[in-house]
Amino acid sequence: MLVTDIVRLSMRMFRTNRSRTILTILGIGVGIGAILFLVSLGYGLERLIFNKITNSDALLSLDVTTGDIEELKLTNESVEVINNIQGVDKVSPLVSAQAQISIDDISSELLVNFVDCEYFRLDGTILASGEFYSDDRDGNGVIISSTALKLFNVSEEDAFLKNLDFTIFTQGDDSSGIAREFIKLNQKFKVIGIIEEESSSYVFMPFYLSSNLKNTNFSKLKVRVDKEENLDIVRNNIMEKGFMVSALSDIIEQAKQVFNVLKIVLASFGIVALVVSAIGMFNTMTIALLERTQEIGIMKALGATSVDIWSMFLSESVVIGFLGGMSGIMIGVFGGEVFNYGVNILASAMGGEKIDLFFTPYWFTMLIIFFSTFVGLLTGFYPAKRAASINPLEALRYK
Numbered sequence: 001m002l003v004t005d006i007v008r009l010s011m012r013m014f015r016t017n018r019s020r021t022i023l024t025i026l027g028i029g030v031g032i033g034a035i036l037f038l039v040s041l042g043y044g045l046e047r048l049i050f051n052k053i054t055n056s057d058a059l060l061s062l063d064v065t066t067g068d069i070e071e072l073k074l075t076n077e078s079v080e081v082i083n084n085i086q087g088v089d090k091v092s093p094l095v096s097a098q099a100q101i102s103i104d105d106i107s108s109e110l111l112v113n114f115v116d117c118e119y120f121r122l123d124g125t126i127l128a129s130g131e132f133y134s135d136d137r138d139g140n141g142v143i144i145s146s147t148a149l150k151l152f153n154v155s156e157e158d159a160f161l162k163n164l165d166f167t168i169f170t171q172g173d174d175s176s177g178i179a180r181e182f183i184k185l186n187q188k189f190k191v192i193g194i195i196e197e198e199s200s201s202y203v204f205m206p207f208y209l210s211s212n213l214k215n216t217n218f219s220k221l222k223v224r225v226d227k228e229e230n231l232d233i234v235r236n237n238i239m240e241k242g243f244m245v246s247a248l249s250d251i252i253e254q255a256k257q258v259f260n261v262l263k264i265v266l267a268s269f270g271i272v273a274l275v276v277s278a279i280g281m282f283n284t285m286t287i288a289l290l291e292r293t294q295e296i297g298i299m300k301a302l303g304a305t306s307v308d309i310w311s312m313f314l315s316e317s318v319v320i321g322f323l324g325g326m327s328g329i330m331i332g333v334f335g336g337e338v339f340n341y342g343v344n345i346l347a348s349a350m351g352g353e354k355i356d357l358f359f360t361p362y363w364f365t366m367l368i369i370f371f372s373t374f375v376g377l378l379t380g381f382y383p384a385k386r387a388a389s390i391n392p393l394e395a396l397r398y399k
Contacts, residue, residue: 031274032328038266058124067244074218087230114210130193141192148201313384321376
């Protein structure tokens with residue numbers, strides 16, 4: 001029997017048992033759609049979170065601190081030593097100090113971080129509104145957290161219109177008799193950027209202003225590595241000098257492992273639905289075998305071989321599995337769009353921003369089609385084998 005004849009006969013099910021075939025395909029489609037929906041949700045959440053907290057520079061950056069070692073200091077000499085390590089591309093320091101900040105008639109004590117504009121890129125900082133300042137020494141722009149604005153009862157819209165007064169002070173050392181030093185900055189500052197922050201109150205100021213502080217060491221260094229292959233090498237070299245080193249890439253790697261487990265768990269729920277639909281498909285193919293027993297006997301009497309019968313039944317199950325995969329992709333994508341649309345309507349009503357919760361990699365779409373076709377192949381294998389082994393004389397007597 002020709003291949004075209006086998007394909008034509010296997011497609012006959014859409015004419016003879018249209019409703020049952022369509023329902024079987026939809027059953028497979030629901031199972032595949034559930035897998036696609038849940039796994040795409042896992043990929044979407046992973047992508048959404050990582051896009052919010054990372055960029056290429058942040059993933060190549062290391063945070064260098066002294067840890068709990070009081071004798072160890074981060075100084076200009078430390079920066080020079082780290083800069084000379086092979087593989088280091090950029091070093092951006094941070095100086096932290098307490099300050100009294102006044103907006104209108106309200107004053108509060110906050111943490112002030114002195115950094116250059118390069119620091120934000122290496123840290124992967126994202127602004128909710130506004131812009132980053134430059135290294136222009138004539139600039140008077142600062143960046144403030146949204147939590148800090150709440151202390152002054154200032155909205156984000158009004159913050160850009162307010163003048164800020166700063167009085168920086170260093171913590172005194174009672175044991176050495178050094179008193180707390182107050183340094184008032186004799187200029188007005190403007191908020192030019194706001195960072196969305198739920199728990200911490202702080203302000204970023206241009207690094208050159210840290211020169212007003214006396215004998216202040218760096219609180220932290222951001223070290224950018226030239227390429228990913230040198231990340232561990234540079235980290236080990238810095239740690240050999242006694243400093244504590246951490247990397248955002250470590251957190252990302254751990255988060256990816258968590259999301260991989262989440263995607264497996266979500267896919268497992270979808271597989272349960274697929275198993276149920278596969279049982280329904282097996283039942284459909286078994287019923288088709290019983291209904292066509294006499295037909296099989298006639299075909300064998302006319303010269304059809306067992307291989308022809310086996311191929312015909314197997315091709316039917318493969319076609320059902322393939323079409324089930326295609327319909328499952330449409331069901332999964334449509335379900336994701338509807339769910340995402342509903343979430344965005346709710347977010348807009350509550351004043352949030354629109355997001356995309358679903359992401360389906362191209363390779364996963366191809367895999368899901370192959371998987372559904374393979375399920376169809378497995379489901380139809382036993383009925384096809386039974387059909388091929390039927391004795392033609394017994395088949396002709398079957399009623």
